[in-house]
Amino acid sequence: MEDYTNPYKKTAAFWDQAFYRVPEFDPEKPLGVLELEKALQWLGEENPRVLDFGCGHGKVLLRSNNHGVREGVGVDISKEAVAKGKNIAESFDLNNRFEFIQGGIPELKKFKDGYFQGIIIFNVLDNLLPDHGELLIEETKRLLSSGGKFLLKLNPFMSPQEISENLPNSVPLENNLFLEQSGLYFWNISSEKLKDLIAPELQIEAEKEIEQGENAPKNRLYLIKKMDERI
Ligand SMILES: C[S@@+](CC[C@H](N)C(=O)[O-])C[C@H]1O[C@@H](n2cnc3c(N)ncnc32)[C@H](O)[C@@H]1O
Numbered sequence: 001m002e003d004y005t006n007p008y009k010k011t012a013a014f015w016d017q018a019f020y021r022v023p024e025f026d027p028e029k030p031l032g033v034l035e036l037e038k039a040l041q042w043l044g045e046e047n048p049r050v051l052d053f054g055c056g057h058g059k060v061l062l063r064s065n066n067h068g069v070r071e072g073v074g075v076d077i078s079k080e081a082v083a084k085g086k087n088i089a090e091s092f093d094l095n096n097r098f099e100f101i102q103g104g105i106p107e108l109k110k111f112k113d114g115y116f117q118g119i120i121i122f123n124v125l126d127n128l129l130p131d132h133g134e135l136l137i138e139e140t141k142r143l144l145s146s147g148g149k150f151l152l153k154l155n156p157f158m159s160p161q162e163i164s165e166n167l168p169n170s171v172p173l174e175n176n177l178f179l180e181q182s183g184l185y186f187w188n189i190s191s192e193k194l195k196d197l198i199a200p201e202l203q204i205e206a207e208k209e210i211e212q213g214e215n216a217p218k219n220r221l222y223l224i225k226k227m228d229e230r231i
Contacts, residue, residue, distance in 0.1 A: 004106050007129055008077055010183025015078035019057055024088050027062035035208050035221060036060070037067075042223060043149050044068030048117030051075070051143060053108075053136065054124025058085035058100060061120065065094055069118065072098040075107050105135055114145040122153040123219070126187045130177055133187055134197060141201045141226070150202060150224040153210065156217050157190045166217070191220070202226055 005012070030037050040060070043050065044067035052061040055074030062085070064072060076082050082102040089095040101107050119140050125133050140150060158166060163178065167186060170178040176188040189197075195204065202224050210219040 004104050004132070005077065007185075008104070011127065011185070012077045012079075014182055014184060015056070015076075016080040019078055019081040019084055022057065022084070024084065024091070025057075025059055027059075027065060027088065027092055027094070031060070031063055033210060033212060035210055039151050039208070039221060039223060040064050040067040040069075043118045043120070043151055046117065048149070049073075049115070050118035050120060051108075051111070051116045052120040052122075054121060054127075055085065055100070056081045058088060058098070060122055061085075062088060062092070062094060062098060064118075064120070065098070070097065073111075073116075074098070074100045075103055076100070077102070077104050105132060105139060108139045108143065111143055113142050114148075116143050117145050117148045119144055119148070119150045122151070123155065125152065126154050126189050127185050128187060129185060130174075130187050133189075137197045137202075141198075144202075144226045146226060147228040148226045150222075150226065152194075152222045152224060154189060154194070154220045154222075155186070156220065158188055163188070194222070198224060200227075 040063060044064055047068050047070045049071040050064060050069045052074045055061050055076050058074050061072045061074045074085055079102050082100045085100040089098045125136060128136060144150060167178060167180055169181040173179050178186045180186055204222050204224050206223040208221040210221045212219060
């Protein structure tokens with residue numbers, strides 16, 4: 001893919017700064033949001049090998065170890081996030097089963113079809129350029145084994161009024177795509193658009209609203225399955 005990282009230079013710098021500052025965490029400790037713990041329990045039921053795209057420093061991926069995930073690969077564009085994730089995995093003796101790769105969608109090419117039984121994509125699909133977002137969903141369909149599970153977390157869909165209130169200085173780039181002042185993109189994905197993107201191979205089993213603190217916007221969490229081709 002030509003020039004994947006170029007449009008994300010500001011994104012990577014933003015997250016490098018953020019992850020440089022965040023303290024390391026203990027993956028033995030629950031995430032603090034019961035619905036997320038339950039979702040990881042669902043994901044880990046059959047001891048899958050899991051990909052976490054946009055994994056940050058691996059808070060969710062490394063936590064999934066306690067819910068049965070046997071092997072994990074985290075991919076993230078931020079070198080600081082990946083370095084921190086590697087350190088934490090090492091500190092907790094998880095580095096033989098959990099690896100971190102710096103990069104993005106091009107890095108997924110090295111994995112063969114159906115390699116993962118589980119995929120996590122939390123708060124990154126809607127920060128990609130729509131063409132890349134669509135490509136990431138295509139890669140998810142390819143990489144997930146038949147019957148595999150996909151956990152997707154998205155920001156809330158915003159009305160034009162909510163966009164002007166919540167992202168006052170953002171610049172509209174194209175239909176439903178905004179460039180925030182921070183340099184991050186916001187692709188405003190409706191639930192209908194999401195269903196179109198994932199169909200027909202991927203189907204939503206459940207949708208939950210996630211509260212992440214008093215002042216944080218509620219997120220949408222989707223529990224998605226790849227249709228079992230044998231049925
Ligand atoms: C909001 S954070 C979420 C981190 C993690 N998924 C979590 O829920 O704790 C978004 C993450 O996506 C990564 N990211 C953003 N754009 C990316 C891209 N184009 N390719 C790969 N990773 C990206 C960022 O570096 C950051 O770590």
